Amino acid sequence: MDRKKRLTKGDLINMFIRMNLQQASFNFERIHALGFCFNIIPAIKRLYNSPEDQKAALKRHLTFFNVTPACVGPVLGVTAAMEEAKANGAKIEESAISSIKIGMMGPFCGVGDPIFWGTLRPITAALGASIALTGSVLGPIIFFVLFNLARLAALWLGLFYGYKKGLDLVLNELKGNKLQKITEGASILGFFVMGALVSKWTVINIPVVISQITTADGSVITTTLQNIFDQLMPGLLGLGLTLLVCKLLKKRISPIMLIFMLFAVGIIGSALGILA
Amino acid sequence: MILSTLQIVLLFVVAAIAGMGSVLDSFQTHRPLIACTLVGLVLGDLTTGVILGGTLELIALGWMNIGAAQSPDSALASIISAILVIIGNQSIATGIAIALPVAAAGQVLTVVARTVTVMFQHAADKYAENCNFRAIDLCHISALIIQALRVAVPVLLISLFVSPAGVQNLLALIPAFITTGLKVASGFIVVVGYAMVINMMGAKYLLPFFFLGFVIAGFTTFNLVAFGVLGLFAAIVYVQLNPKFQINPIVATSDSNTTDRFDDELDD
Structure with missing residues (x-):
């Protein structure tokens, strides 16, 4: 196909910078609709000259859109490639562009949420926080640098790869199982580290005394309920509480409500001497 | 100040x-x-x-x-x-x-x-x-x-x-009893965040890895970096060995059917 109108490297860099502001106009009506339009404006300006074409392009990118912000790159890249083909005279219906966009929303939320919110951020933040607890400013710096490097790389590579591959990406590559492999791998890493955090960083202590034995040499051995739980399995109570909260969240009890409920448990429990 | x-x-x-x-x-x-x-x-x-x-x-x-x-x-x-x-x-x-x-x-x-x-x-x-x-x-x-x-x-x-x-x-x-209680509660309020992450993750059949991490953490003094590396190895080996991701289409279809059924049972 004859490609007279092409996006320049500068357009792509402009779009890359704009992607960092993806959620600026987040609203409950159309979520990222305006954000996506904002991202693709450099492409629209480059590809369409007549006001009618520009207006049509702007309007078709002001429709509902929502994706994990770090994963907008490939969607924007593919959409820009389709707009480019359309501007060069290819027979692409408006509805085709919209449905590709909507079609990519689901898979990339499915990949982005577990990878960025379920794995990458908890792990880098936990690493940073554990260093920060010693008072070292290295903690926040490590978190900021690691998370943003990964996020910016995903935006940059996603945009360029999506633009270069265009529709091929949607028609061929996503049909394969590459995305599913990455998602499953990241989920395993996320689950594994989360299990370790539940054990290591949940502090519950039940100092209720079960038995007190005075040994022959006069020293007293006190066994509390907590000692028994720790002998069974360290962190068992934290695990039980985590699974209980999972159930309650599924019953649509809000996180902030659960936090206040746990506060109440802490206050009542420590007042009665059951928790310490 | x-x-x-x-x-x-x-x-x-x-x-x-x-x-x-x-x-x-x-x-x-x-x-x-x-x-x-x-x-x-x-x-x-x-x-x-x-x-x-x-x-x-x-x-x-x-x-x-x-x-x-x-x-x-x-x-x-x-x-x-x-x-x-x-x-x-x-x-x-x-x-x-x-x-x-x-x-x-x-x-x-x-x-x-x-x-x-x-x-x-x-x-x-x-x-x-x-x-x-x-x-x-x-x-x-x-x-x-x-x-x-x-x-x-x-x-x-x-x-x-x-x-x-x-x-x-x-x-x-x-x-004072409120301040003490809040301090105690802050030890386990973290679980709300963990639960949010677990619920968000779609693939519930991968939960064994959660329990694996839990048990290893309970009996070792490994730090977070060690857990990150172990988790990464577990992920790579799982994806490599999983029949679902093999090239052979016959194996892939038959297996994905059985895992689907298995997932359905877990979801119930």
Whole structure:
């Protein structure tokens, strides 16, 4: 196909910078609709000259859109490639562009949420926080640098790869199982580290005394309920509480409500001497 | 410690950065680890800011916005808590007690702000009619300013009227058993965040890896880096060995059927 109108490297860099502001106009009506339009404006300006074409392009990118912000790159890249083909005279219906966009929303939320919110951020933040607890400013710096490097790389590579591959990406590559492999791998890493955090960083202590034995040499051995739980399995109570909260969240009890409920448990429990 | 004009201005700027971070969810400036550190920097007590940030970060580890669902607000909570702890010379535990109610209040403000920004969406629709690119860009950026002010204005009000004696008098009104109880509760409030992460992850048949991590952590003193490496190896080996990902299509179809059925049973 004859490609007279092409996006320049500068357009792509402009779009890359704009992607960092993806959620600026987040609203409950159309979520990222305006954000996506904002991202693709450099492409629209480059590809369409007549006001009618520009207006049509702007309007078709002001429709509902929502994706994990770090994963907008490939969607924007593919959409820009389709707009480019359309501007060069290819027979692409408006509805085709919209449905590709909507079609990519689901898979990339499915990949982005577990990878960025379920794995990458908890792990880098936990690493940073554990260093920060010693008072070292290295903690926040490590978190900021690691998370943003990964996020910016995903935006940059996603945009360029999506633009270069265009529709091929949607028609061929996503049909394969590459995305599913990455998602499953990241989920395993996320689950594994989360299990370790539940054990290591949940502090519950039940100092209720079960038995007190005075040994022959006069020293007293006190066994509390907590000692028994720790002998069974360290962190068992934290695990039980985590699974209980999972159930309650599924019953649509809000996180902030659960936090206040746990506060109440802490206050009542420590007042009665059951928790310490 | 009385705040200088420069400090009040800088706190306003830091709060605006955290407010923008909170909606963008890009650079993570709304996370306690970053926001508290910046407040510590402005108020000349970096160490307290960093430690409070680390503590609150662990509590907020799993707080996330998925789709249109809003999490408790870490931006406002981190900044107000850090200001009061540093100026009032309070303990980190008190900081937690301050942060959580503020996170709930901030969540309400977030929902209000994200409803107000519907206006900007509609304004952009109008500008699209006459191809006004610049105005559409402006609509998008103006909405971001609303989000910055959402955090910066409450913080400005607090930093104008805050005084060490005022903070101490206010916190002295809280009875001791509540403060002790909050300290105890902060040990296990983290589980709400963990539960949010677990529920968000779609592939429930991978839960054995969660329990594996739990058991290994219970009986070893490995640090987080070790767990990251172990988890990565587990992920690579799982994907390599999983018949679902093999090239041979016959094996792949028959296996994906059986795992699907297995998943269905687990979901019930």
